[in-house]
Each structure stands twice: as C-alpha cells, then as structure tokens.
Amino acid sequence: MVGDLLAIVCAVVAVGVFVINGTPGTGRLELLLGLVTAATAVLALPLNRAWDPRVLGQGPEEFRRVGRAALTGMVVLALAALAIQAQGMRGWVFAALPAFAGIAIPVRYLLRRVLHRRRRQGSCLLPVLAAGSPEAVRDLIERTRRDSHLGWRVEAVCTPHGAGAGVRVPGEIAGVPVVGDLDDLVDRVRLGGYRMVAVAGSTDWTPPRLQQLAWQLEGSTAELVVAPSLVEIAGPRLHVAPVFGLTMLWVSAPTFSGIGWLVKAAVDRVSALLLTVLLSPAFLGIALAIKCTSRGPVLYRQSRVGRDGRRFTMLKFRSMVPDADRRKADYESANQAAGPLFKLRRDPRVTKVGAVLRRYSLDELPQLFNVLAGSMSLVGPRPPLPEEVARYGPDARRRLLVKPGLTGLWQVSGRSDLSWEESVRLDLRYVESWSLFMDLVILWKTASAVVGGRGAY
Known part of the structure; x- marks a missing residue:
C-alpha cells in the first residue's frame, strides 16, 4: 500500500512539473486537478481489489489489478472532465494515471522479489492445516514446499482416519504431524491458530459437510480453501453461478482461435x-x-x-x-x-x-x-x-x-x-x-x- 501511494505521488508530481508546465504548488486549478487525480487513483485501487492479500506476491493477477485500477481512474476522470467541460484535465487523465501504473508495477515486482526470498528462507509463511485423504494431502504438502514463494506452510494434517489407515509413517504425512481425523478439524483450528484450512480430495467431503465446515470456521482466524479436481483449469474458463438454488462451477471449453x-x-x-x-x-x-x-x-x-x-x-x-x-x-x-x-x-x-x-x-x-x-x-x-x-x-x-x-x-x-x-x-x-x-x-x-x-x- 505504501509503495502504491508513493507511486501515485511521484506520478502526480512528475506530470505537474513536466507535462502541465508548472509545479503542484503553483496554480490553484492545477493543484486541485492533481489532488483529484491522486484521490481517484487511491480509490480505484481497493475498488479493483489491488490490495487483496490473496493476490499479493501470487502471480500476474496482482499486476493486472493495478493496471485495471489505472484504467478505471482514467475512465472516471475522462467522463467527469466531459461532464464539467474541464479542458485542463486531459494531461492528468492520459499522463498521470498511466505513469502511476508504470511506477507501481515495477515497485510491486521488486517488493515481490524480496517477499519470495524471505519465504524461501522460511519467513512470511501462512500456517496451514490440511484436511483430506493421505494421498491428496501428501501432494499438497509437496507442492507447498516446492512453491514456497506462494506463502503456504502445512503445519498439521487431519485425515478421515486420523493417524491410522493410509498413513505410511504413524502420526505423520511427509514429515507433517497428523493431529486428528476430520471430526477434530474445527477444534484443531481454534487451538492451533491456523490461518488457512486447505481441503484436499476425499470422498468424505460432501457438499453439506463442506457447508457446515465453512459455518463452523466463521469467527476463527482461518480461511477455508477447497482444492477442486479441475486444478489446472483457471482464469476465464471458470465461472461460478447459482442454478436451481445451487452454486455451480461452470467450465467452458478452451478455444484456440479468435x-x-x-x-x-x-x-x-x-x-x-x-x-x-x-x-x-x-x-x-x-x-x-x-x-x-x-x-x-x-x-x-x-x-x-x-x-x-x-x-x-x-x-x-x-x-x-x-x-x-x-x-x-x-x-x-x-x-x-x-x-x-x-x-x-x-x-x-x-x-x-x-x-x-x-x-x-x-x-x-x-x-x-x-x-x-x-x-x-x-x-x-x-x-x-x-x-x-x-x-x-x-x-x-x-x-x-x-x-x-x-x-x-x-x-x-x-x-x-x-x-x-x-x-x-x-x-x-x-x-x-x-x-x-x-x-x-x-x-x-x-x-x-x-x-x-x-x-x-
């Protein structure tokens, strides 16, 4: 957030000095337009969820949201300038907000590099409790270790049968302790202070049971994450929509033309x-x-x-x-x-x-x-x-x-x-x-x- 705010200030000051042919401190109209531009950019960032912790350091979606925030600000300011016939707004719309994105995205990239390095060293990781079949949980643990830059660390596991059937080493999976079965899950979350509950594949997770789990985790420190079977499909091909009173996950066919x-x-x-x-x-x-x-x-x-x-x-x-x-x-x-x-x-x-x-x-x-x-x-x-x-x-x-x-x-x-x-x-x-x-x-x-x-x- 501090990096984005500094990028806004730098962009507005640079445009005021080099594009508007003045400084933000001279000319009341230029100063006012600069403040309006900065305020619009600040509001556009949370509106486009650019500060959502779930995308910070995760992938291209973080940069896409910053770009979308700049574009949103440009559209809003352009429409406002047309409505009030503010001719002097053109430079701010088409220079300040693109300049903000041009500064904010590299700054975020540098911050991401620092964050990823710290995560590889074992810092800045979210404690995760994984729940599901031993095979699915083992795969999840291995993925979090391989891709540590994403910020997950599985610290405990709950399986359908606890530390019994399906667990190769008694009491642990891939070096992570098995702390109970699926019925113990909510109590373990409240005791352990986990930030994430990751549900992996298991036939025991029926829709009603998942719904009950989501309700039971309300008010705790943990968010519920469910790994679907369509793990490699993402982006524009996935759509969530209610149908017949049920929440359906729509998967459109991939297109290779257009x-x-x-x-x-x-x-x-x-x-x-x-x-x-x-x-x-x-x-x-x-x-x-x-x-x-x-x-x-x-x-x-x-x-x-x-x-x-x-x-x-x-x-x-x-x-x-x-x-x-x-x-x-x-x-x-x-x-x-x-x-x-x-x-x-x-x-x-x-x-x-x-x-x-x-x-x-x-x-x-x-x-x-x-x-x-x-x-x-x-x-x-x-x-x-x-x-x-x-x-x-x-x-x-x-x-x-x-x-x-x-x-x-x-x-x-x-x-x-x-x-x-x-x-x-x-x-x-x-x-x-x-x-x-x-x-x-x-x-x-x-x-x-x-x-x-x-x-x-």
Whole structure:
C-alpha cells in the first residue's frame, strides 16, 4: 500500500512539473486537478481489489489489478472532465494515471522479489492445516514446499482416519504431524491458530459437510480453501453461478482461435523478425565459434511434432558432435530424465562451445526462423520428438492443441530439472488457461531463467 501511494505521488508530481508546465504548488486549478487525480487513483485501487492479500506476491493477477485500477481512474476522470467541460484535465487523465501504473508495477515486482526470498528462507509463511485423504494431502504438502514463494506452510494434517489407515509413517504425512481425523478439524483450528484450512480430495467431503465446515470456521482466524479436481483449469474458463438454488462451477471449453490467437500470431511474427535482425551479430558470432571448434554443420535440424500432430523441422545451433544421434543408443542406460524424455546432466556428446550455448539457451535462437515460418510460437508447450508423441497418453496429447513454443512454463519452472509429470502438468496448464497476459509474464520470466541457467544441460 505504501509503495502504491508513493507511486501515485511521484506520478502526480512528475506530470505537474513536466507535462502541465508548472509545479503542484503553483496554480490553484492545477493543484486541485492533481489532488483529484491522486484521490481517484487511491480509490480505484481497493475498488479493483489491488490490495487483496490473496493476490499479493501470487502471480500476474496482482499486476493486472493495478493496471485495471489505472484504467478505471482514467475512465472516471475522462467522463467527469466531459461532464464539467474541464479542458485542463486531459494531461492528468492520459499522463498521470498511466505513469502511476508504470511506477507501481515495477515497485510491486521488486517488493515481490524480496517477499519470495524471505519465504524461501522460511519467513512470511501462512500456517496451514490440511484436511483430506493421505494421498491428496501428501501432494499438497509437496507442492507447498516446492512453491514456497506462494506463502503456504502445512503445519498439521487431519485425515478421515486420523493417524491410522493410509498413513505410511504413524502420526505423520511427509514429515507433517497428523493431529486428528476430520471430526477434530474445527477444534484443531481454534487451538492451533491456523490461518488457512486447505481441503484436499476425499470422498468424505460432501457438499453439506463442506457447508457446515465453512459455518463452523466463521469467527476463527482461518480461511477455508477447497482444492477442486479441475486444478489446472483457471482464469476465464471458470465461472461460478447459482442454478436451481445451487452454486455451480461452470467450465467452458478452451478455444484456440479468435481475436486473441490472431494477436498472438501477429506478435509472434513481428517479434521474431525484430529479434532476428537485432541478434544477427550474435548469430554470426555463434556460427563462427561452432565452425572454428568442431567439424560439421552449424545448424542442427531435427523433426519435431507441432500443432495437431503436424511434423516440422526444428532448427538449433549444433551443440553436440556431428554423430550425436547415432551415439544416443550408447547412453540410453544412463538416461536421467523420466518418461519418454532423454537427458544427461553431463552428456559426453556435447562440445565445449555447445555446453555454453546450452547453459544460456543460445542454441535455441534459430527457432526464431521456425516462429517466422509459423510452425512454432514464442510461447507454448515444449516441442516434442515423434518418438515421444508415440508414447503420449490422452492427457499429454493435449499439448498438441497449440503450437509448441520457443519458451514456456516449462522453461521458467526448471527446464531439465523437471520430472516428466511436472512438465506435462505445466504444459497442460498453459493449454487450458492460455492468455496474452500469461505469454507476457512467461517472456518476462524467461530472461531471468536464461541468465541464471537453471536446469539447462
């Protein structure tokens, strides 16, 4: 809140000095308009729930709400200026509020980095009591530990049978103590002072029982969170609406066409063209380094599977010895990847130059030509090999509903360090919940993932 308020003050002062050609301290009209602009921005933030603790540090929704607050303020001030015919309001509407968003979003990003670092160190975490079947609770515990930046720490567990059936180690699940069964849940919450009650999958959670639990938790310190079975579907595809006196969760079918996808295709082509021109010196330097240190072609061509199962030739800078494909069978027994993937952390087929290219994903730059040709996108699922697709199950095959990407959720979440199941889960989340804003966030995070070289080998 302090960061947002400072951003408003900085934006209003900057516009008053550099746009309105005066200072906020001179000219009563300018001073009044500046105060009105600041007040409108302050009111727009809570109206758009930009200060909701549930979105702070969580994801792109936090930044989206700040942008929506700035847009709301612009519309309100523009309508007010038209109504009272205030000609001097134009500069404040079209300069101060966009400037506020331009300052507030980077400030929030920096604060988020600090918050995430503290959460990884074990601070600023909400104590959670998880309730449900042992399998579902164990999965929830592992997810909260893996994604500690989201701010949850499961400190206790209630299962249908307490510390009995289904619990591998008596009295605990994944190192978290089992403090009782589902009937003990409310009493444990009141005694333990938990901030969150997370209900995971269990056939014991009937709708009436969940409703009773919500009523019983009223007045306590805890909020109730229920994990639905449709965990990878989010955003605009989910709608909650009352039907026949019941609250229904509507799930609309994913769409892979329309204005949004046309914009995505246009952005892909234009961005790929600009990047190819800007990076042409790097292309030349890498090509010379490969040619001077290893015999063989500069580019490596490989058949990959794209949208709707169509094959295409993917381009990369060659990072291995020329006969790497023929030698792959010699190292099958040392494969360190799960599922149909093949990865070696220290692959002897990788050249010295290739190791550097792989660490910083420079070997993938020629895929910009695939984006220009329309067979790939800047952001999308990982482009699979034909032999991988042949082993796909029905869930993994849904990755082929969209174009593969030069980067994606898999790229910014660990790359080769991910398990096969996690890689599929991330790609399905992208396919099910795609949005232009998600693409922008992934592209932003790709830069830090590439510079850090996480999971690249």
